[in-house]
Each structure stands twice: as structure tokens, then as C-alpha cells.
Amino acid sequence: MSDPLVLVADDGPVRTLTLNRPAALNSFTSAMHAELRDALDAAAAAHHVRAVVITGAGRGFCAGQDLNDPGMAPGADGKVDIGAVIEANYKPLALRLRAMPVPVLAAVNGVAAGAGANLALGCDLVVAARSASFIQAFAKIGLIPDCGGTWLLPRLLGRARALGLALTGDKLPAEEAVRLGLIWQCVDDAELIATSQALAQRLAAMPVKALAATRQALDAAAHMTMEDALALEARMQRDLGNQADFAEGVAAFQQKRAPHFTDR
Numbered sequence: 470m471s472d473p474l475v476l477v478a479d480d481g482p483v484r485t486l487t488l489n490r491p492a493a494l495n496s497f498t499s500a501m502h503a504e505l506r507d508a509l510d511a512a513a514a515a516h517h518v519r520a521v522v523i524t525g526a527g528r529g530f531c532a533g534q535d536l537n538d539p540g541m542a543p544g545a546d547g548k549v550d551i552g553a554v555i556e557a558n559y560k561p562l563a564l565r566l567r568a569m570p571v572p573v574l575a576a577v578n579g580v581a582a583g584a585g586a587n588l589a590l591g592c593d594l595v596v597a598a599r600s601a602s603f604i605q606a607f608a609k610i611g612l613i614p615d616c617g618g619t620w621l622l623p624r625l626l627g628r629a630r631a632l633g634l635a636l637t638g639d640k641l642p643a644e645e646a647v648r649l650g651l652i653w654q655c656v657d658d659a660e661l662i663a664t665s666q667a668l669a670q671r672l673a674a675m676p677v678k679a680l681a682a683t684r685q686a687l688d689a690a691a692h693m694t695m696e697d698a699l700a701l702e703a704r705m706q707r708d709l710g711n712q713a714d715f716a717e718g719v720a721a722f723q724q725k726r727a728p729h730f731t732d733r
């Protein structure tokens with residue numbers, strides 16, 4: 470039997486998904502897409518999982534689309550339907566990340582290029598090793614940023630820097646990515662696993678239903694007037710205020726004890 474293309478490991482409430490094609494810098498084949506989709510769906514469905522970490526095996530995080538994948542070969546008409554690949558693989562991946570019921574953290578252990586960079590940026594928090602880098606490699610092969618890159622980059626960086634990275638395809642070192650506000654944190658390589666796992670455990674102990682709703686509210690508000698955003702806040706707080714976690718959070722505060730959150 471061949472090795473899994475996505476390794477799955479639980480540490481209590483934290484599930485770690487490791488992209489596992491190290492010889493090709495964990496670049497995406499259709500088969501790895503399918504395994505990652507299944508792994509995300511399984512994590513979303515498993516009630517004990519309260520945070521997910523995505524990382525890469527070996528020296529890379531993910532080099533985007535595997536440019537040698539047979540799925541990239543031209544059809545009988547001599548053309549490659551990349552739009553079909555996006556519809557079948559990258560769009561569902563980006564949307565799944567946005568819809569996860571628990572926080573998702575990218576632990577970027579090495580180069581994240583093309584769709585691999587945007588896979589990381591589509592996660593809720595990105596912690597990168599100091600030797601890691603982010604490359605919008607698309608322009609170099611005649612494509613535009615995908616896997617949500619056109620949506621994410623200007624929101625994270627502003628138009629000027631988003632276009633700068635996308636047009637040049639320049640490598641952005643992890644430290645610079647923090648300085649620009651593209652990612653949350655950069656740590657020494659030896660600290661990446663401990664730091665990202667500790668952060669994931671910390672999130673897992675929080676009211677994760679509210680954390681997922683926070684992501685949803687921030688994304689939705691980006692398209693709204695302030696009045697509409699205020700109305701959305703009221704609707705979502707009404708719902709969250711009726712959840713067990715809110716009662717538990719307030720009770721724990723009043724009783725001066727640590728809360729135990731269970732909603733999901």
C-alpha cells in the first residue's frame with residue numbers, strides 16, 4: 470500500500486494534518502487534494518477535534534500544484550483545462566478552510582509557493598519557521614494567484630503589496646511576512662512544532678464556536694456597510710448568547726475558576 474499523502478495525528482483536541490509528498494515539496498496532485506478534503510471533512514465531523522494544524526513533511530510546506538501531475542497533461546485537443554482543476558480542487562479547498570467549525574492554524578515549515586502559499590494564508594493563523602518563505606509563483610508560469618489568493622492578498626496586505634508580490638513572484642521571507650502583516654508569527658525553526666502546537670491547544674480550550682463565528686463575521690463584514698455589520702453582530706451575538714459556552718464563560722468568570730467550553 471502506498472504512503473498516505475496526508476498524515477493525520479491527534480494530540481487530545483488538536484488534529485494535525487501533514488502534507489506528505491516531501492520529495493516534491495508537498496506539491497498538490499489530485500490524489501493529495503482528495504485526501505486533504507477527506508481529512509478536513511473528518512476533522513470537521515469529529516466532535517473531539519477543537520483545532521486543526523496543517524503542516525508539511527520534509528523541508529517544504531507546499532509548492533502549489535504539482536506541475537508534473539498527469540492531470541496537468543493536455544487533452545486530445547492539445548489544451549489543459551486548468552479551470553476544471555481549480556473548480557474540482559482549489560475552490561473546494563479554499564471554501565472548506567473558510568467553513569471549518571474550529572480554528573485552523575498553518576505551521577509553515579518551509580517554502581510555501583503558489584497555491585501552497587494561499588493554502589497557508591487561507592488558514593486562521595499562520596505561524597512560520599524563520600527559514601520559511603511565501604512565493605506567489607503563478608505569474609512565472611503565466612497564471613494568476615488562485616486558491617483564494619486574489620481575495621486574500623489585497624485584504625491582508627493592501628493592493629500595492631498584493632500586486633507587488635503577485636506580479637513579481639518574489640520570495641517573501643517569513644520575518645518580512647510578519648512585518649507586512651501577512652502572517653501571525655515567525656519563530657526559530659526548532660520552535661515551530663512546539664509553538665504551533667501550544668497555540669493550537671490554547672485555541673482548542675477556548676469557545677471554538679465563537680472563534681469560527683468570529684472568522685465568519687470578519688469575512689462577511691469586509692463587504693458590508695457599518696450598519697449592516699452592526700446588524701450582523703447583533704444576530705450572531707444573539708445566537709452565541711444562547712449557547713452553553715457563553716453561560717459557562719460568564720459563570721467561570723463569576724466563580725473565579727477556569728472555564729470548560731464544550732460547544733462546537
Ligand code: T3D
Binds near residue numbers: 493584585604
Ligand atoms: O492546474 C493548475 O496548474 C492550476 C493550479 C495552480 C496552482 C499553483 O500552485 S500554480 C504554481 C505551481 N508551483 C510553482 O510554480 C512552484 C514551482 N517550484 C519552485 O519554484 C521551486 O521548487 C521552489 C521555489 C518552491 C523551491 O525551490 P528549491 O530550489 O528549494 O527546490 P527545488 O529543487 O526546485 O524542488 C525540490 C524538488 O521538488 C524538485 O524535484 P527533484 O528535482 O529533486 O526531483 C522539484 O522538481 C520538486 N518540485 C518543487 N515544486 C514542484 C515540484 N514538483 C512538481 N511540482 C511543483 N510545483
